[in-house]
Structures are given as C-alpha cells and as structure tokens.
Amino acid sequence: MSVITRYITLIWLRLLLLCQGSFLVIYLVLDMMEKIPRFIRAGGALGNILRYFVWKLPEMVGQTAAFSILMATLLTLGLLSRNSEIIAMRSCGISLPRISLPMLVLGVVVSLLMLVNAEFVVPKSYERLEKIERIDIKKQWASAVFKLNNIWFRSDNKILQANFFDFQKKQLKGVIVWTVDATMNPLNRIDAETADVYEGNWILRKVTLMEFGEGLRVVEKKVPSMPMALHLKIDDLRVLDDNADNMSFRKLKEYSENLEKGGYEAYRYRTMMHTKLAAPFAVFVMVILGIPFALRNSRSGGMALGIGASVGIGFTFFVVNAVLLSYGRSGVLPPFIAAWGANFLFVLSGIWLTMTIKS
Secondary structure (H helix, E strand, C coil): CCCHHHHHHHHHHHHHHHHHHHHHHHHHHHHHHHHHHHHHCCCCCCCHHHHHHHHHHHHHHHHHHHHHHHHHHHHHHHHHHHHHHHHHHHHCCCCHHHHHHHHHHHHHHHHHHHHHHHHEEEHHHHHHHHHHHHHCCCCCCCCEEEEEEEEEECCEEEEEEEEEECCCCEEEEEEEEECCCCCCCCCEEEEEEEEEEEEEEEEEEEEEEEEEEECCCCEEEEEEEEEEEECHHHHHHHHHHHHHHCCCHHHHHHHHHHHHCCCCCCCHHHHHHHHHHHHEEEEEHHHHHHHHHHHCCHHHHHHHHHHHHHHHHHHHHHHHHHHHHHHHHCCCHHHHHHHHHHHHHHHHHHHHHCCCCCC
C-alpha cells in the first residue's frame, strides 16, 4: 500500500467512524425519547430496556450506513481540497481515478459487510428484540402468534388461523376459525376465503360452516359472508410487516415462493427480497456519486459543502428509492427493477458527473 493510499484510507475511515457514530447517537436518542416512556408505563425493567436498544444496534447501523459513507466521502475530498492536497497530488502526476481508488475499494468492502449484517445479524437481533419488547417489557404472553406464513390468534373461545395478511387490502386470506368448549373440544369450524374489517368488525367472505354433532355427524353450510367477533386489530398485524423488513433474503424468497404456490400475489415480498441485496450496495453507490460531486466543487470544498451535499443527495436518494419500492410492492413495477432502480439511476448520475470533471 502506497503512502498516498494509506493516507486517504486513514482520513476516510476516521471520518466514517465519526459520521457513523454521530448518526447512531442521534438515531438512538430519538428512538429512546419515543419508546422509553412507553416501556416505563408498561412496567419494563431498566435492564430489559437497555438490552432492547443494544439488540437494535445492527438494524440502526444498516439504516444509517449509506448516509454515513456519503458524508465521509464528501468530507474526505472536501478536506483534501481545502488543504490543496488534491492539487498537489495531481501536479505530481497522480490521476483522479488513482486518488479515488481507496474510497471505491473501501466502499465495496463496507457494502459486503452490510450485506452480511442484513442477511445474518439483523434477523437474529430482531428475534431477540421482539422477544424483549413483547415478553420481557410489555408482558404480552401468548394470545397471538404472528408469522409470515402462519397466523394464529385466540379470542375467547375462538381460535383463528390464517395463511396470509394482505397489507394493501388489509385483509386476511385462507382463514380457518375453530370454536371450542372449555375442554378444548371443537364445536364448529369456519373456513373463509378472506376476512376483512368493516366498521370495526371482522367480516368473513365465501364461508363454509361446519357444525360438529354427536359422534361423527357434521352439518355443512355455505354462506357468502358472516360477521365474526374477534379482538384482533389491524394494528396488531403490523408486526408482520416489521418482521418481514428484518427477514433474510433466503427467508423472504422461501415465503414468496410459498405464497405464489398458494395462488397469492407476492409482489410485496419479492420487492423486499431484492431490497435485501440492493440496500447494502447503496453504500457503494454513495461513494460513486460522492467522489465526482466533491471533485467538481473542489475549489469550494470543505465541511459545510460536504454536510450540505450529503443531506441533499441522501434525501433525494431516499425519496426516489421509497417511490420505486412502493411501485414494486403494489405490482406496478417488477420487484427487481423497483429494488435496484435507485441504485442504477444514481450510479448513472455518478458516471455522468465523473465524465464532466475537467482533467
């Protein structure tokens, strides 16, 4: 490793640690301000609350890494420009690609680390996180089990099982409801194609009702719809969406395939699946975009420009990415294009900016 490479690498890494640490502190403080009062009202012990935020750190790192990388890149080149070091390097015959190479390599390395974090660390930490919040802090014991491919809920003498919750339509699909007596013997079984909420009540659609009589006698009846009194709220099912966001690529792929085999649309989860690979490489995209942007403004480079540009570019990327992902989840765009579209657009922008830099 040459002296120049080592020098740029150390500056970039120091600024990355500073930016990443700052964003984590801000994220942590805001999250604590929101959640600690609720946890205290729920009777959560201090140790459990602290463990909750420790296990949330991998998720926080994944969400702030791209913005930290962008700011570190812009600040590195801004400082080098302010001290006329880029001019000195170029006067010695060192090209702009050679100056940028250490940051590009580090961007790839950090992207791969974020991919490992998203695929292996975050899913495990989220399981711990959910257990601490629901059981240790909120003391919510087992009236409901929410898994992406198997939803179970008990309400009084009824036990509901569903295959899938459609977040767009706010609708359960593949529903079975058992009514049991005090000794858990089944009294009847209701099969419904869907269940949705109307004026605060659950309505089952395309229903098959089976009443169990003495012996093996079963009376079956079909009705187009029927109301069902359940203490299950739509907000309770949002945990499914949170869980999906923190699942691994492999789990989302498996779940999407199971949904499609069952005849359900899986646009939402296919988009989430591709996002698991695209999101970590947004880190490298930020390096590609940040380098030419900083070099184009080398004469006015510095801290203020780096911070301001980071906020502007980061916000633009967030908005474009969010819009594309919403189109992918609703089926307007193919999931692959929706997940990778923002990366592709911003890489092209970085290449265009690079081509316009005067050598």
